[in-house]
Amino acid sequence: MTEQVPRWASETFWKKTAIWVTGGSFVLLVILTFDSMSQITAGGSRVQAYSVINKDVSYRFDKAKQRYQPVIGGDAPLFGKLLSEEEAEKLVDHGKKTVQAKNCMNCHTILGNGAYYAPDLTKAWLDQGWGAKASREELMINFLLDPEKNARTFGSNRKMPNLDITKPEAEAIVAFLKWMSTIDTNGFPHNFTAIGEED
Amino acid sequence: MTLQAYQEKAAVCVAGCKQRYAALQANPYLSGGQKLAVHYFTVAMVLFMAQLLFGLLAGLQFIFPSFLYEILDFNVNRMVHINAMVVWMLYGFIGSVYWFLEEESGVPIVGLKWGQLAFWVLTGAVSIVVLVYLLIQIGSGDDTSLWLINEGREYIEAPRWADIGIVVVILIFFYNVAATFSAGKWSGIAGVLTLDLVALAGLYTAGMFYVTNISIDQYWWWWVIHLWVEATWEVLVGCIMAWSLMKLLGVRRQVVQTWLYIEVALMFGSGILGLGHHYFWIGTPEYWFTIGGFFSALEPIPLVAMVVHSIYDSGVHRFKNSNHPALAWVIAHAFGNFLGAGVWGFMHTLPQINLYTHGTQWSASHGHLAFFGAYATINIAFFYLAVQQARGNVWMGSELINGWRWKTAAILLNLGVLGMTVALLIAGYEQSFIERAVEGSTWAGYFAAQNHPWFMQAMIWRMVFGLMTAVGGGLLFWDLLEIGKGEDRPAAVIGDAATAE
Ligand code: HEM
Ligand code: HEM
Ligand SMILES: [Fe+2]
Numbered sequence: 001m002t003e004q005v006p007r008w009a010s011e012t013f014w015k016k017t018a019i020w021v022t023g024g025s026f027v028l029l030v031i032l033t034f035d036s037m038s039q040i041t042a043g044g045s046r047v048q049a050y051s052v053i054n055k056d057v058s059y060r061f062d063k064a065k066q067r068y069q070p071v072i073g074g075d076a077p078l079f080g081k082l083l084s085e086e087e088a089e090k091l092v093d094h095g096k097k098t099v100q101a102k103n104c105m106n107c108h109t110i111l112g113n114g115a116y117y118a119p120d121l122t123k124a125w126l127d128q129g130w131g132a133k134a135s136r137e138e139l140m141i142n143f144l145l146d147p148e149k150n151a152r153t154f155g156s157n158r159k160m161p162n163l164d165i166t167k168p169e170a171e172a173i174v175a176f177l178k179w180m181s182t183i184d185t186n187g188f189p190h191n192f193t194a195i196g197e198e199d
Numbered sequence: 200m201t202l203q204a205y206q207e208k209a210a211v212c213v214a215g216c217k218q219r220y221a222a223l224q225a226n227p228y229l230s231g232g233q234k235l236a237v238h239y240f241t242v243a244m245v246l247f248m249a250q251l252l253f254g255l256l257a258g259l260q261f262i263f264p265s266f267l268y269e270i271l272d273f274n275v276n277r278m279v280h281i282n283a284m285v286v287w288m289l290y291g292f293i294g295s296v297y298w299f300l301e302e303e304s305g306v307p308i309v310g311l312k313w314g315q316l317a318f319w320v321l322t323g324a325v326s327i328v329v330l331v332y333l334l335i336q337i338g339s340g341d342d343t344s345l346w347l348i349n350e351g352r353e354y355i356e357a358p359r360w361a362d363i364g365i366v367v368v369i370l371i372f373f374y375n376v377a378a379t380f381s382a383g384k385w386s387g388i389a390g391v392l393t394l395d396l397v398a399l400a401g402l403y404t405a406g407m408f409y410v411t412n413i414s415i416d417q418y419w420w421w422w423v424i425h426l427w428v429e430a431t432w433e434v435l436v437g438c439i440m441a442w443s444l445m446k447l448l449g450v451r452r453q454v455v456q457t458w459l460y461i462e463v464a465l466m467f468g469s470g471i472l473g474l475g476h477h478y479f480w481i482g483t484p485e486y487w488f489t490i491g492g493f494f495s496a497l498e499p500i501p502l503v504a505m506v507v508h509s510i511y512d513s514g515v516h517r518f519k520n521s522n523h524p525a526l527a528w529v530i531a532h533a534f535g536n537f538l539g540a541g542v543w544g545f546m547h548t549l550p551q552i553n554l555y556t557h558g559t560q561w562s563a564s565h566g567h568l569a570f571f572g573a574y575a576t577i578n579i580a581f582f583y584l585a586v587q588q589a590r591g592n593v594w595m596g597s598e599l600i601n602g603w604r605w606k607t608a609a610i611l612l613n614l615g616v617l618g619m620t621v622a623l624l625i626a627g628y629e630q631s632f633i634e635r636a637v638e639g640s641t642w643a644g645y646f647a648a649q650n651h652p653w654f655m656q657a658m659i660w661r662m663v664f665g666l667m668t669a670v671g672g673g674l675l676f677w678d679l680l681e682i683g684k685g686e687d688r689p690a691a692v693i694g695d696a697a698t699a700e
Pocket of ligand 2: 575664
């Protein structure tokens with residue numbers, strides 16, 4: 001085969017292009033990853049320090065940004081206990097591990113990723129379904145300990161199974177959920193009326 | 200039937216398997232690498248059947264929530280469903296590479312013994328992982344559970360000990376590939392394949408550590424999931440396709456290799472930064488709206504190019520080919536990849552739309568058509584190529600003995616998945632409107648959408664088409680066991696002699 005192949009259609013041209021495009025994209029991704037990591041480390045403005053669970057949390061529409069934003073308020077320690085940053089991190093960490101070990105994400109979504117059999121947990125702490133802020137912590141713990149008995153299936157008959165969650169694990173999960181609800185998710189979920197924000 | 204009758208049946212079954220296995224080991228038509236490939240393909244097909252079974256169980260739970268409640272809960276069924284999928288597809292890929300390694304390099308596989316050992320180690324590990332998923336299911340909230348039971352991260356749930364095992368096995372596989380090409384000759388396909396495997400294996404390690412911070416967790420999780428399916432897996436199947444097109448249609452090497460480089464440039468050029476379409480809502484900065492939206496919107500381009508390429512090549516060769524079932528599945532792959540990944544992916548990839556569709560059945564609709572269309576199809580095509588050779592490089596053209604079987608299987612599988620995709624798409628639209636736009640994404644809003652008749656109907660249609668898919672799958676399994684038996688016509692000779700170099 002000796003027909004004349006134009007340069008732009010030649011194997012070597014595309015081989016070089018493939019190498020440069022791939023290398024270039026990857027380098028850019030690495031740079032962006034460094035930047036993103038620095039911005040989403042806990043304690044920054046997008047992802048709060050773990051001790052944020054000592055504070056009141058809400059979620060409101062931000063007129064300037066034209067999207068919903070978490071709002072951190074005054075003191076409202078979880079389970080009435082003011083925690084140091086270290087203690088808070090330990091608690092949230094235990095919650096995160098429990099969420100993984102119980103395989104929550106194969107029914108629920110977290111930050112919108114996971115499964116679609118049960119509601120998203122990103123703003124679970126802020127859901128109106130808990131009725132009032134005053135009774136929320138207790139309701140959440142009771143639900144996690146015995147989801148079958150405390151099931152509120154919203155008419156769907158779908159019940160969360162009993163996952164043998166212990167009391168300390170349940171508290172840790174709630175801490176994890178409260179912390180997660182403070183992450184700035186660029187306005188996801190949209191149009192969400194948080195508990196205590198109903199007018 | 201009495202217990203004894205069951206035992207007798209089981210004994211016959213085991214004897215049948217043993218006989219088949221002995222026949223495989225003695226098969227004169229297969230090289231060492233090809234025999235190993237058939238091992239991988241066999242496990243892949245078994246896992247494919249498991250995937251379908253557990254998909255049906257999970258799907259049924261949407262309609263009957265108390266079905267298997269607290270016995271095999273939805274999360275267990277779903278985990279087995281998607282893990283079986285990832286693993287069978289990887290088995291298929293590994294098998295395909297072992298299949299053509301010797302022909303492509305021109306020498307026998309270097310270190311084949313290690314490759315064989317790795318197969319048994321991996322298969323043993325996979326069996327243990329599945330048994331633990333099914334029997335132990337969950338653990339308490341500590342490191343031990345993540346190391347021994349499951350890591351609770353979608354698609355890569357395998358416990359840490361298994362992760363490490365997988366990496367070791369992949370290293371052996373990589374050694375086989377690199378050492379064999381080095382001992383023989385390096386082609387364009389060989390070079391792309393080898394580098395791609397490095398990336399594919401390297402990415403897996405991005406999913407192998409634990410962090411408390413869920414944003415960082417999701418950031419790296421997507422490196423594995425997205426950079427696998429939208430970058431490294433696409434290029435891997437590009438290599439497999441390139442080789443198959445030479446084999447099936449007799450396309451010239453220079454043509455497929457040039458196309459392969461174009462594919463790599465377009466796929467990596469859009470797919471690597473396209474990763475940003477998963478960084479809209481997980482806490483990551485706003486610049487990902489622009490970067491993720493822009494580059495992921497370009498991802499369909501290589502998929503269109505791929506359709507053009509395969510149809511063009513088929514047309515140039517007047518669809519004359521040596522293996523009808525395989526070519527049918529290659530064409531299903533080209534269209535399935537374009538539709539499932541390209542069109543369905545594009546439809547929800549811009550942040551303005553994704554805000555409402557993110558994490559709804561919309562994603563499931565896309566996930567089904569993309570994984571099936573892009574990766575199930577090409578694997579199945581390769582199984583047919585392999586089975587043709589294993590039966591003595593026999594005729595697989597028109598007027599096949601029992602030719603209805605592969606055709607029916609192909610029709611049922613493709614229609615079944617397409618039907619499920621459409622049902623889930625309707626459910627996804629309904630969720631986006633009712634749960635998200637109208638109700639504002641609260642739990643009450645979520646259930647309002649789930650209880651809506653439109654959603655429930657979609658779930659029923661998903662089951663109907665899911666059953667169709669499963670029947671097609673069963674038929675495919677049967678066909679692969681039987682096709683080509685008793686065929687004494689030799690395979691059609693195709694293409695110009697230029698295929699080899
Ligand atoms: C063969 C290639 C592809 C496969 C196998 C695939 C598969 C998937 C799967 C399974 C998910 C859901 C992940 C989860 O469980 O959370 C997903 C999400 C997504 N995919 Fe793909 N995909 C492919 C290509 C593409 C392409 C080319 C695009 C864009 C043009 C795309 C756009 C998206 C988007 C935007 C999401 C996020 C959905 C959400 O926000 O929930 N995909 N993909
Ligand atoms: C027997 C037919 C099947 C049925 C009934 C079925 C059912 C299901 C169900 C119920 C889920 C969980 C969705 C949710 O979380 O709400 C699921 C997820 C999934 N299935 Fe299937 N499935 C079937 C076949 C397949 C096939 C053939 C493939 C691909 C080759 C596939 C790929 C997936 C993927 C990628 C997910 C995760 C989607 C996501 O997270 O967005 N399934 N399937
Ligand atoms: Fe993606």
